[in-house]
Amino acid sequence: MDKIARIDMGAAGGPKVTVGDLGEYAGLGGRAMTSLVVAAEVHPLAHPLGAENKLVISPGMLSGTTGSMTGRLSVGCKSPLTGTIKESNAGGQAAQVLARLGYAAVILEGKPVGDDLYKIIINKDGIQVIVDNSLKLMDNYPLVEKLRGEYGDKVAYMTIGSAGERKLLAASIACTDPELRPTRHCGRGGVGAVMGAKRVKAIIIDDAGMKMRPPKDPEKYRDANRKFVEGLRKHPVTGEGLPAYGTNVLTNVLNEAGGYPTYNFKDGQFPGSAKLSGEAQAQLEIDRGGTATHGCHRGCVIQCSGIYNDKDGHYLTKQPEYETVWSHGGHCGIDDLDTVAMLDFLDDNIGVDTIEMGVTIGVAMDAGVIEFGDKAGAIRLVEEVQQGTPLGRILGSGAAITGKVFGVERVPVVKDQALPAYDPRAVQGIGVTYATTTQGADHTAGYAIATNILKVGGDVDPLKTEGQIELSRNLQIATAAIDSTGMCLFIAFAIMDQPETFQALLDMLGSFHGITMTGDDVVALGKKVLSAERDFNTRAGFTKHHDRLPRFFYNEPVAPHNQTFMMKDEELDEVFNW
Amino acid sequence: MKHTIPEQSAVVPELETRGMHLATGQLKTFFPILQKGVMVPATVGCTLKSLLCDQLAIPTDYVTDRITTIFVNNRPVDDLEGTIIQDGSRVTLSAAMPGLVGATMRRGGYYAALRQGISHIVERGAATSQRGTIRLKLFNLLLAEIGPLILAHGLILEQDELIELLELSPVRAARPAAGSGRVLLTVICNE
Numbered sequence: 005m006d007k008i009a010r011i012d013m014g015a016a017g018g019p020k021v022t023v024g025d026l027g028e029y030a031g032l033g034g035r036a037m038t039s040l041v042v043a044a045e046v047h048p049l050a051h052p053l054g055a056e057n058k059l060v061i062s063p064g065m066l067s068g069t070t071g072s073m074t075g076r077l078s079v080g081c082k083s084p085l086t087g088t089i090k091e092s093n094a095g096g097q098a099a100q101v102l103a104r105l106g107y108a109a110v111i112l113e114g115k116p117v118g119d120d121l122y123k124i125i126i127n128k129d130g131i132q133v134i135v136d137n138s139l140k141l142m143d144n145y146p147l148v149e150k151l152r153g154e155y156g157d158k159v160a161y162m163t164i165g166s167a168g169e170r171k172l173l174a175a176s177i178a179c180t181d182p183e184l185r186p187t188r189h190c191g192r193g194g195v196g197a198v199m200g201a202k203r204v205k206a207i208i209i210d211d212a213g214m215k216m217r218p219p220k221d222p223e224k225y226r227d228a229n230r231k232f233v234e235g236l237r238k239h240p241v242t243g244e245g246l247p248a249y250g251t252n253v254l255t256n257v258l259n260e261a262g263g264y265p266t267y268n269f270k271d272g273q274f275p276g277s278a279k280l281s282g283e284a285q286a287q288l289e290i291d292r293g294g295t296a297t298h299g300c301h302r303g304c305v306i307q308c309s310g311i312y313n314d315k316d317g318h319y320l321t322k323q324p325e326y327e328t329v330w331s332h333g334g335h336c337g338i339d340d341l342d343t344v345a346m347l348d349f350l351d352d353n354i355g356v357d358t359i360e361m362g363v364t365i366g367v368a369m370d371a372g373v374i375e376f377g378d379k380a381g382a383i384r385l386v387e388e389v390q391q392g393t394p395l396g397r398i399l400g401s402g403a404a405i406t407g408k409v410f411g412v413e414r415v416p417v418v419k420d421q422a423l424p425a426y427d428p429r430a431v432q433g434i435g436v437t438y439a440t441t442t443q444g445a446d447h448t449a450g451y452a453i454a455t456n457i458l459k460v461g462g463d464v465d466p467l468k469t470e471g472q473i474e475l476s477r478n479l480q481i482a483t484a485a486i487d488s489t490g491m492c493l494f495i496a497f498a499i500m501d502q503p504e505t506f507q508a509l510l511d512m513l514g515s516f517h518g519i520t521m522t523g524d525d526v527v528a529l530g531k532k533v534l535s536a537e538r539d540f541n542t543r544a545g546f547t548k549h550h551d552r553l554p555r556f557f558y559n560e561p562v563a564p565h566n567q568t569f570m571m572k573d574e575e576l577d578e579v580f581n582w
Numbered sequence: 583m584k585h586t587i588p589e590q591s592a593v594v595p596e597l598e599t600r601g602m603h604l605a606t607g608q609l610k611t612f613f614p615i616l617q618k619g620v621m622v623p624a625t626v627g628c629t630l631k632s633l634l635c636d637q638l639a640i641p642t643d644y645v646t647d648r649i650t651t652i653f654v655n656n657r658p659v660d661d662l663e664g665t666i667i668q669d670g671s672r673v674t675l676s677a678a679m680p681g682l683v684g685a686t687m688r689r690g691g692y693y694a695a696l697r698q699g700i701s702h703i704v705e706r707g708a709a710t711s712q713r714g715t716i717r718l719k720l721f722n723l724l725l726a727e728i729g730p731l732i733l734a735h736g737l738i739l740e741q742d743e744l745i746e747l748l749e750l751s752p753v754r755a756a757r758p759a760a761g762s763g764r765v766l767l768t769v770i771c772n773e
């Protein structure tokens with residue numbers, strides 16, 4: 005990964021490709037690359053859908069190697085949903101393939117005049133940008149099917165559906181999985197709308213003729229990777245729980261804890277949760293001839309995903325994740341996995357973030373557009389988004405807009421991005437991260453739970469109140485660093501509990517780049533990324549007053565614990581005080 | 583056969599008992615009800631550890647290493663010895679969970695502070711031991727692993743619940759007559 009491609013979509017005479025060296029971005033990948041480029045090069049007051057915004061696509065630092073779990077792809081820009089800096093990442097094959105072609109980043113700049121739609125083909129011979137108006141308003145599944153006819157099955161596709169083309173604020177960018185289904189999405193923050201604004205419908209990435217990226221010390225790298233994989237396999241979460249049930253294994257546990265937001269955050273428990281659980285979902289998938297264990301890219305040893313078939317045993321969608329099952333399920337009072345799976349398919353096909361879409365439907369239900377629990381109604385509303393009706397455009401613009409249009413007071417967003425599946429009144433520490441992250445409410449912003457072993461921020465007494473602020477800060481730093489490596493965040497459990505697995509990860513990074521990597525280096529990287537993101541947001545007009553949860557979390561206690569969110573504003577303001 | 587729950591059970595003084603044998607492969611019939619929660623006879627007024635290890639016969643090292651997430655009455659538990667089980671307590675057992683919230687819910691975990699306010703508070707003082715019932719739920723990996731122990735210990739079911747279960751069960755056991763009243767069902771899993 006020794007080059008950056010810049011594609012000026014607005015160049016006179018048509019899109020212009022420039023390939024240059026890494027310059028000041030040398031050594032970066034993933035979120036570190038996207039955030040540092042956006043912070044340095046995008047005007048903080050730029051309109052997110054305008055020519056001044058840039059869409060930065062970057063594989064992780066270890067993507068394209070033989071290393072396991074290294075297939076995350078980061079996409080960054082100024083978000084049209086939040087107005088903040090944004091990094092949104094996904095699995096799928098794209099990161100591995102792009103990295104093997106040597107690109108540390110592909111940056112879409114400018115904006116074409118006119119209505120033409122483009123596809124970009126990246127292969128060993130270079131980059132071509134071609135007008136293809138036959139793709140107009142196609143959704144992801146038929147779009148990829150059509151492109152496969154032309155470019156075959158040995159490539160990776162990144163695409164936007166009709167939502168991205170319509171520049172809806174919930175629009176995602178789809179990356180194909182090993183079976184070439186557009187199931188892995190850079191979902192959060194409306195990154196698909198930015199790609200749509202640049203009039204890019206599809207990126208076809210073909211690594212034919214390319215080899216795996218070679219490590220500086222191949223033997224050490226192989227050995228470290230072997231130890232890393234052993235560590236993942238022997239840990240009960242990464243070796244057993246996630247492969248057996250996927251992330252939806254959390255439904256039962258969150259419901260039991262009273263932290264499962266139900267009926268648009270009116271309750272902390274859902275009576276139908278057992279029907280939506282990961283345990284029920286896995287059994288159903290197996291009974292219908294699908295699978296509950298599947299990797300979203302080659303080289304994943306955890307395999308938290310699965311294949312969800314319909315009643316007749318035909319493929320319907322990939323295994324819906326916990327956040328999706330929650331947003332379209334309990335949040336909307338729906339207790340039927342087939343309905344949730346259909347909504348997951350529709351979201352992937354249209355190209356919208358499943359969290360944003362589900363939360364939005366719940367807000368619309370609260371407004372009385374349809375009743376809570378209305379399964380057919382929920383499907384109908386998402387189909388409105390697909391059809392681009394005025395109501396569909398409102399819903400496809402997310403929960404904050406929908407709440408405003410329908411006069412709903414209880415709108416669960418921070419910086420206009422929908423909250424994920426954990427009620428911050430029950431799990432207060434999560435609320436600290438939701439409120440303060442640079443990205444808008446985002447569960448993965450503080451997901452890298454290995455802070456104890458990373459020694460981020462030194463040793464914290466986790467049983468003290470101040471611990472929550474400290475822990476949130478440390479989690480956000482660690483996550484920013486891991487998001488830069490290309491590693492899937494689900495490795496976090498194994499590296500938290502098993503020092504030798506964490507050491508193996510450091511050795512992978514070190515031996516690949518021919519350096520010695522320590523925990524301190526990881527922390528320094530995380531802080532550098534977060535500082536750049538905070539600085540961008542400040543210049544874009546965000547202040548500490550934006551680092552707050554909506555007022556209803558402070559005013560409305562939620563059952564069964566009857567708690568409100570109790571963290572003080574002054575405490576929240578300490579999170580980034582390092 | 584009549585089975586008497588000894589001493590002064592506040593809940594069910596006397597129960598009809600039914601036994602069932604099940605091949606291990608058929609165990610999954612019981613997963614949905616174990617996941618939703620079943621009523622289990624127990625000597626209450628004891629510690630959580632005693633309930634799990636002494637009464638339900640779950641090996642101590644399994645409890646320590648594998649059952650890393652426990653809720654009593656919806657509150658995550660950190661201290662097995664300091665948690666007293668009362669008549670009617672709701673006890674939920676899970677293996678380790680993914681993600682930050684999974685780590686947060688973990689017993690005695692590094693991130694326990696993040697759930698401050700809902701954690702189970704240790705109760706000190708003497709408790710009176712008596713017969714009663716608890717509501718027990720098993721999640722995820724524990725369903726297959728300790729489900730057989732719970733089934734062998736016995737579940738208290740309403741007659742209607744039992745009939746519904748037997749309808750789904752691959753075992754052709756004699757159906758009880760529909761009616762009211764509870765049954766103690768013990769299930770032995772054969773290899």
Ligand code: SF4
Nearest residue numbers: 095300304306308492
């Ligand atoms: S663990 Fe899940 S999300 Fe992570 S790489 Fe594997 S399949 Fe993808």
